[in-house]
Amino acid sequence: MTERSVVHSTFVIERSYPASPAKVYFALSNPAAKRRWFADPHDPVPSRHEMDFRIGGKEVNAGCPSDGQMHFFNAVYQDIVPDQRIVYSYELLFGETRVSVSLATIELLAEGDGTRLVMTEQGAFLDGHDTSATREHGTGELLDALGAFLREEA
Amino acid sequence: MTERSVIHSTIVLERTYDAVPARVFQAFADPEARMRWGAPSKTAELVYDKADFRVGGLDVSRCGPRGSLIYRVENRYVDIVPEQRIVSTELVCEGWDRLSVSLITIEFQPVGASTRLVLTDQIAAFGDKDMIAGSEAGFSAALDNLAAEFVPETAGA
Numbered sequence: 001m002t003e004r005s006v007v008h009s010t011f012v013i014e015r016s017y018p019a020s021p022a023k024v025y026f027a028l029s030n031p032a033a034k035r036r037w038f039a040d041p042h043d044p045v046p047s048r049h050e051m052d053f054r055i056g057g058k059e060v061n062a063g064c065p066s067d068g069q070m071h072f073f074n075a076v077y078q079d080i081v082p083d084q085r086i087v088y089s090y091e092l093l094f095g096e097t098r099v100s101v102s103l104a105t106i107e108l109l110a111e112g113d114g115t116r117l118v119m120t121e122q123g124a125f126l127d128g129h130d131t132s133a134t135r136e137h138g139t140g141e142l143l144d145a146l147g148a149f150l151r152e153e154a
Numbered sequence: 155m156t157e158r159s160v161i162h163s164t165i166v167l168e169r170t171y172d173a174v175p176a177r178v179f180q181a182f183a184d185p186e187a188r189m190r191w192g193a194p195s196k197t198a199e200l201v202y203d204k205a206d207f208r209v210g211g212l213d214v215s216r217c218g219p220r221g222s223l224i225y226r227v228e229n230r231y232v233d234i235v236p237e238q239r240i241v242s243t244e245l246v247c248e249g250w251d252r253l254s255v256s257l258i259t260i261e262f263q264p265v266g267a268s269t270r271l272v273l274t275d276q277i278a279a280f281g282d283k284d285m286i287a288g289s290e291a292g293f294s295a296a297l298d299n300l301a302a303e304f305v306p307e308t309a310g311a
Contacts (some may be wrong), residue, residue: 008269078255089243101232103257122276124259
Protein backbone atom coordinates (compact mmCIF):
# COMPACT_ATOMS: atom_id res chain seq x y z
CA MET A 1 0.00 0.00 0.00
CA THR A 2 1.28 3.45 -0.87
CA GLU A 3 2.03 5.60 2.14
CA ARG A 4 -0.43 8.48 1.92
CA SER A 5 0.43 11.99 2.96
CA VAL A 6 -0.62 15.55 2.22
CA VAL A 7 1.57 18.60 2.73
CA HIS A 8 -0.22 21.95 2.53
CA SER A 9 1.53 25.18 1.73
CA THR A 10 1.04 28.70 0.42
CA PHE A 11 3.54 30.76 -1.51
CA VAL A 12 3.31 34.25 -2.94
CA ILE A 13 5.37 35.44 -5.91
CA GLU A 14 5.43 39.02 -7.15
CA ARG A 15 6.73 40.43 -10.42
CA SER A 16 6.65 43.89 -11.98
CA TYR A 17 6.14 44.11 -15.74
CA PRO A 18 6.60 47.08 -18.11
CA ALA A 19 3.14 46.54 -19.63
CA SER A 20 -0.37 47.63 -18.71
CA PRO A 21 -2.68 45.30 -16.76
CA ALA A 22 -4.74 44.90 -19.98
CA LYS A 23 -1.67 43.59 -21.84
CA VAL A 24 -0.65 41.25 -19.02
CA TYR A 25 -4.22 39.98 -18.80
CA PHE A 26 -4.21 39.32 -22.56
CA ALA A 27 -1.01 37.26 -22.23
CA LEU A 28 -2.68 35.19 -19.49
CA SER A 29 -6.09 34.78 -21.11
CA ASN A 30 -5.53 34.49 -24.87
CA PRO A 31 -4.63 30.88 -25.78
CA ALA A 32 -2.26 31.79 -28.64
CA ALA A 33 -0.45 34.36 -26.49
CA LYS A 34 -0.26 32.07 -23.46
CA ARG A 35 1.18 29.26 -25.58
CA ARG A 36 4.19 31.48 -26.34
CA TRP A 37 5.38 31.71 -22.73
CA PHE A 38 3.53 29.05 -20.68
CA ALA A 39 5.81 26.10 -21.35
CA ASP A 40 7.99 23.72 -19.40
CA PRO A 41 11.58 24.93 -20.02
CA HIS A 42 12.60 21.25 -20.20
CA ASP A 43 9.87 20.46 -22.75
CA PRO A 44 9.15 23.66 -24.65
CA VAL A 45 6.66 22.21 -27.12
CA PRO A 46 3.71 20.60 -25.34
CA SER A 47 2.00 17.76 -27.17
CA ARG A 48 -1.38 19.21 -26.31
CA HIS A 49 -2.62 22.61 -25.13
CA GLU A 50 -6.33 23.33 -24.87
CA MET A 51 -7.71 26.39 -23.17
CA ASP A 52 -11.30 27.44 -22.64
CA PHE A 53 -10.87 30.74 -20.84
CA ARG A 54 -14.16 31.42 -19.07
CA ILE A 55 -15.50 30.72 -15.60
CA GLY A 56 -15.94 26.95 -15.35
CA GLY A 57 -13.79 26.46 -18.48
CA LYS A 58 -10.83 24.10 -18.53
CA GLU A 59 -7.22 24.21 -19.61
CA VAL A 60 -5.08 21.17 -20.38
CA ASN A 61 -1.36 21.30 -20.98
CA ALA A 62 0.17 17.88 -21.63
CA GLY A 63 3.74 17.11 -22.45
CA CYS A 64 6.49 14.58 -22.08
CA PRO A 65 9.57 16.06 -20.42
CA SER A 66 12.92 14.37 -19.87
CA ASP A 67 11.73 11.88 -17.28
CA GLY A 68 9.87 9.98 -20.02
CA GLN A 69 6.33 10.02 -18.64
CA MET A 70 3.47 12.28 -19.67
CA HIS A 71 2.85 15.30 -17.43
CA PHE A 72 -0.63 16.79 -17.30
CA PHE A 73 -1.62 20.24 -16.05
CA ASN A 74 -5.44 20.21 -15.76
CA ALA A 75 -6.98 23.51 -14.67
CA VAL A 76 -10.49 24.86 -14.09
CA TYR A 77 -11.08 28.62 -14.14
CA GLN A 78 -12.94 29.53 -10.94
CA ASP A 79 -13.13 33.33 -11.08
CA ILE A 80 -12.25 35.92 -13.70
CA VAL A 81 -12.33 39.73 -13.42
CA PRO A 82 -10.95 41.14 -16.71
CA ASP A 83 -7.64 43.03 -16.34
CA GLN A 84 -7.67 42.43 -12.57
CA ARG A 85 -7.94 38.85 -11.38
CA ILE A 86 -7.78 35.23 -12.49
CA VAL A 87 -8.40 32.36 -10.08
CA TYR A 88 -8.02 28.75 -11.16
CA SER A 89 -7.62 25.37 -9.53
CA TYR A 90 -5.34 22.78 -11.09
CA GLU A 91 -4.05 19.30 -10.62
CA LEU A 92 -0.68 18.06 -11.79
CA LEU A 93 -0.30 14.44 -12.87
CA PHE A 94 2.88 12.52 -13.69
CA GLY A 95 1.55 9.64 -15.76
CA GLU A 96 -1.48 8.46 -13.78
CA THR A 97 -0.12 9.68 -10.45
CA ARG A 98 -1.74 12.82 -9.04
CA VAL A 99 1.12 14.85 -7.63
CA SER A 100 -0.68 17.92 -6.33
CA VAL A 101 -3.86 19.95 -6.30
CA SER A 102 -3.57 23.74 -6.12
CA LEU A 103 -5.61 26.91 -6.03
CA ALA A 104 -3.89 29.79 -7.83
CA THR A 105 -4.87 33.46 -7.58
CA ILE A 106 -3.34 35.98 -9.97
CA GLU A 107 -3.95 39.64 -9.16
CA LEU A 108 -2.92 42.41 -11.56
CA LEU A 109 -2.28 45.81 -9.98
CA ALA A 110 -1.61 48.96 -12.00
CA GLU A 111 1.79 50.38 -11.04
CA GLY A 112 2.68 53.56 -12.94
CA ASP A 113 2.64 52.57 -16.63
CA GLY A 114 3.26 48.97 -15.71
CA THR A 115 1.76 46.13 -13.73
CA ARG A 116 2.57 44.41 -10.49
CA LEU A 117 1.49 40.79 -10.62
CA VAL A 118 0.85 39.01 -7.32
CA MET A 119 0.44 35.26 -7.58
CA THR A 120 -0.75 33.36 -4.52
CA GLU A 121 -0.66 29.61 -4.79
CA GLN A 122 -2.29 27.42 -2.14
CA GLY A 123 -1.27 23.83 -2.67
CA ALA A 124 -1.86 20.29 -1.39
CA PHE A 125 1.12 18.09 -2.28
CA LEU A 126 0.19 14.43 -2.33
CA ASP A 127 2.16 11.39 -1.17
CA GLY A 128 5.58 13.04 -1.34
CA HIS A 129 5.80 13.13 -5.17
CA ASP A 130 6.64 16.84 -5.34
CA THR A 131 7.37 19.75 -3.03
CA SER A 132 6.12 23.28 -2.62
CA ALA A 133 9.68 24.61 -2.97
CA THR A 134 10.06 22.97 -6.39
CA ARG A 135 6.68 24.30 -7.49
CA GLU A 136 7.49 27.80 -6.29
CA HIS A 137 10.75 27.74 -8.25
CA GLY A 138 9.01 26.49 -11.42
CA THR A 139 6.20 29.03 -11.09
CA GLY A 140 8.77 31.82 -10.71
CA GLU A 141 10.45 30.65 -13.95
CA LEU A 142 7.09 30.78 -15.75
CA LEU A 143 6.43 34.31 -14.53
CA ASP A 144 9.91 35.29 -15.75
CA ALA A 145 9.03 33.76 -19.14
CA LEU A 146 5.85 35.87 -19.12
CA GLY A 147 8.02 38.94 -18.46
CA ALA A 148 10.34 38.10 -21.36
CA PHE A 149 7.30 37.66 -23.64
CA LEU A 150 5.85 41.03 -22.56
CA ARG A 151 9.20 42.78 -23.22
CA GLU A 152 9.40 41.19 -26.70
CA GLU A 153 5.90 42.43 -27.47
CA ALA A 154 6.58 45.96 -26.17
CA MET B 155 -2.53 52.04 -7.88
CA THR B 156 -5.26 49.44 -7.64
CA GLU B 157 -5.76 47.46 -4.46
CA ARG B 158 -5.65 43.75 -3.88
CA SER B 159 -9.10 42.23 -3.63
CA VAL B 160 -8.56 38.63 -2.57
CA ILE B 161 -7.98 37.44 0.99
CA HIS B 162 -6.22 34.11 1.45
CA SER B 163 -6.27 31.94 4.54
CA THR B 164 -5.76 28.36 5.67
CA ILE B 165 -8.16 26.83 8.18
CA VAL B 166 -7.28 23.53 9.86
CA LEU B 167 -9.84 21.63 11.94
CA GLU B 168 -9.21 18.35 13.74
CA ARG B 169 -11.68 15.94 15.30
CA THR B 170 -11.60 12.38 16.63
CA TYR B 171 -14.64 10.17 16.02
CA ASP B 172 -15.70 7.00 17.76
CA ALA B 173 -15.86 4.98 14.51
CA VAL B 174 -13.44 3.34 12.08
CA PRO B 175 -12.28 5.34 9.02
CA ALA B 176 -14.56 3.37 6.67
CA ARG B 177 -17.66 4.65 8.51
CA VAL B 178 -16.45 8.24 8.79
CA PHE B 179 -15.48 8.25 5.10
CA GLN B 180 -18.95 6.93 4.21
CA ALA B 181 -20.57 9.85 6.06
CA PHE B 182 -18.84 12.14 3.52
CA ALA B 183 -19.46 9.95 0.48
CA ASP B 184 -23.22 9.66 1.07
CA PRO B 185 -25.18 12.86 0.29
CA GLU B 186 -28.12 11.67 2.43
CA ALA B 187 -25.79 11.48 5.43
CA ARG B 188 -24.28 14.86 4.60
CA MET B 189 -27.71 16.50 4.59
CA ARG B 190 -28.17 15.22 8.17
CA TRP B 191 -24.93 16.48 9.67
CA GLY B 192 -23.69 19.12 7.18
CA ALA B 193 -25.97 22.01 8.19
CA PRO B 194 -24.23 24.01 10.90
CA SER B 195 -27.30 24.43 13.14
CA LYS B 196 -30.92 23.43 13.63
CA THR B 197 -32.02 26.72 12.05
CA ALA B 198 -29.91 26.12 8.93
CA GLU B 199 -30.60 23.79 6.05
CA LEU B 200 -28.47 22.05 3.43
CA VAL B 201 -30.03 20.57 0.28
CA TYR B 202 -28.20 18.67 -2.45
CA ASP B 203 -29.49 19.29 -5.98
CA LYS B 204 -26.77 17.12 -7.50
CA ALA B 205 -24.33 14.66 -5.96
CA ASP B 206 -21.63 12.78 -7.84
CA PHE B 207 -19.01 11.44 -5.45
CA ARG B 208 -16.19 10.36 -7.75
CA VAL B 209 -13.00 11.94 -9.10
CA GLY B 210 -14.12 14.69 -11.49
CA GLY B 211 -17.69 14.54 -10.14
CA LEU B 212 -19.61 17.65 -9.13
CA ASP B 213 -21.92 18.23 -6.17
CA VAL B 214 -24.26 21.21 -6.23
CA SER B 215 -25.94 22.19 -3.00
CA ARG B 216 -27.83 25.12 -1.53
CA CYS B 217 -27.65 26.22 2.07
CA GLY B 218 -28.66 29.02 4.40
CA PRO B 219 -31.26 29.74 7.04
CA ARG B 220 -34.23 27.36 6.75
CA GLY B 221 -36.56 28.57 3.97
CA SER B 222 -33.94 31.00 2.62
CA LEU B 223 -31.22 28.94 0.95
CA ILE B 224 -29.28 31.89 -0.43
CA TYR B 225 -25.90 30.22 -0.88
CA ARG B 226 -25.08 27.94 -3.78
CA VAL B 227 -22.08 25.65 -3.36
CA GLU B 228 -20.34 23.75 -6.15
CA ASN B 229 -17.99 21.06 -4.91
CA ARG B 230 -15.80 19.30 -7.47
CA TYR B 231 -13.94 16.16 -6.39
CA VAL B 232 -10.30 16.11 -7.48
CA ASP B 233 -8.74 13.24 -5.53
CA ILE B 234 -10.37 10.41 -3.60
CA VAL B 235 -8.57 7.62 -1.76
CA PRO B 236 -11.26 5.44 -0.14
CA GLU B 237 -11.23 5.60 3.68
CA GLN B 238 -8.15 7.85 3.63
CA ARG B 239 -8.53 11.12 1.75
CA ILE B 240 -10.88 13.43 -0.15
CA VAL B 241 -9.59 16.53 -2.00
CA SER B 242 -12.06 18.89 -3.64
CA THR B 243 -12.53 22.46 -4.76
CA GLU B 244 -15.50 24.37 -3.41
CA LEU B 245 -17.01 27.49 -4.95
CA VAL B 246 -19.50 29.48 -2.84
CA CYS B 247 -21.89 31.86 -4.62
CA GLU B 248 -24.70 34.16 -3.56
CA GLY B 249 -26.81 34.94 -6.59
CA TRP B 250 -24.38 35.79 -9.37
CA ASP B 251 -21.62 36.81 -6.95
CA ARG B 252 -18.79 34.40 -6.31
CA LEU B 253 -17.86 34.81 -2.63
CA SER B 254 -14.99 32.37 -2.25
CA VAL B 255 -13.14 29.41 -3.68
CA SER B 256 -11.52 26.80 -1.46
CA LEU B 257 -9.23 23.84 -1.85
CA ILE B 258 -10.44 21.37 0.76
CA THR B 259 -8.52 18.32 1.96
CA ILE B 260 -10.08 15.83 4.36
CA GLU B 261 -7.75 13.19 5.80
CA PHE B 262 -8.92 10.14 7.75
CA GLN B 263 -6.42 8.38 9.99
CA PRO B 264 -7.11 5.29 12.11
CA VAL B 265 -6.34 5.65 15.82
CA GLY B 266 -7.16 2.30 17.39
CA ALA B 267 -10.87 1.78 16.64
CA SER B 268 -11.39 5.54 16.23
CA THR B 269 -10.69 7.99 13.44
CA ARG B 270 -8.74 11.21 13.55
CA LEU B 271 -10.06 13.59 10.91
CA VAL B 272 -8.15 16.62 9.69
CA LEU B 273 -9.92 19.10 7.44
CA THR B 274 -7.74 21.72 5.73
CA ASP B 275 -9.57 24.56 3.98
CA GLN B 276 -7.26 26.70 1.82
CA ILE B 277 -9.57 29.56 0.98
CA ALA B 278 -9.47 32.56 -1.35
CA ALA B 279 -12.25 34.99 -0.41
CA PHE B 280 -13.27 37.74 -2.80
CA GLY B 281 -13.42 41.01 -0.96
CA ASP B 282 -15.22 39.97 2.19
CA LYS B 283 -13.03 38.78 5.05
CA ASP B 284 -16.13 37.56 6.90
CA MET B 285 -16.14 34.62 4.47
CA ILE B 286 -13.06 33.24 6.23
CA ALA B 287 -14.66 33.26 9.68
CA GLY B 288 -17.96 32.08 8.20
CA SER B 289 -16.33 29.15 6.45
CA GLU B 290 -14.48 28.12 9.62
CA ALA B 291 -17.62 28.39 11.79
CA GLY B 292 -19.67 26.40 9.27
CA PHE B 293 -17.19 23.55 8.91
CA SER B 294 -16.52 23.49 12.65
CA ALA B 295 -20.23 23.15 13.53
CA ALA B 296 -20.76 20.50 10.84
CA LEU B 297 -17.83 18.42 12.12
CA ASP B 298 -19.26 18.64 15.64
CA ASN B 299 -22.63 17.42 14.32
CA LEU B 300 -20.92 14.54 12.54
CA ALA B 301 -20.06 12.96 15.92
CA ALA B 302 -23.77 12.24 16.44
CA GLU B 303 -23.71 9.90 13.43
CA PHE B 304 -21.52 7.50 15.42
CA VAL B 305 -23.39 7.40 18.73
CA PRO B 306 -24.56 3.80 19.26
CA GLU B 307 -28.35 3.66 18.80
CA THR B 308 -28.76 1.63 21.97
CA ALA B 309 -27.03 4.24 24.12
CA GLY B 310 -29.25 5.36 27.00
CA ALA B 311 -32.06 3.06 25.90
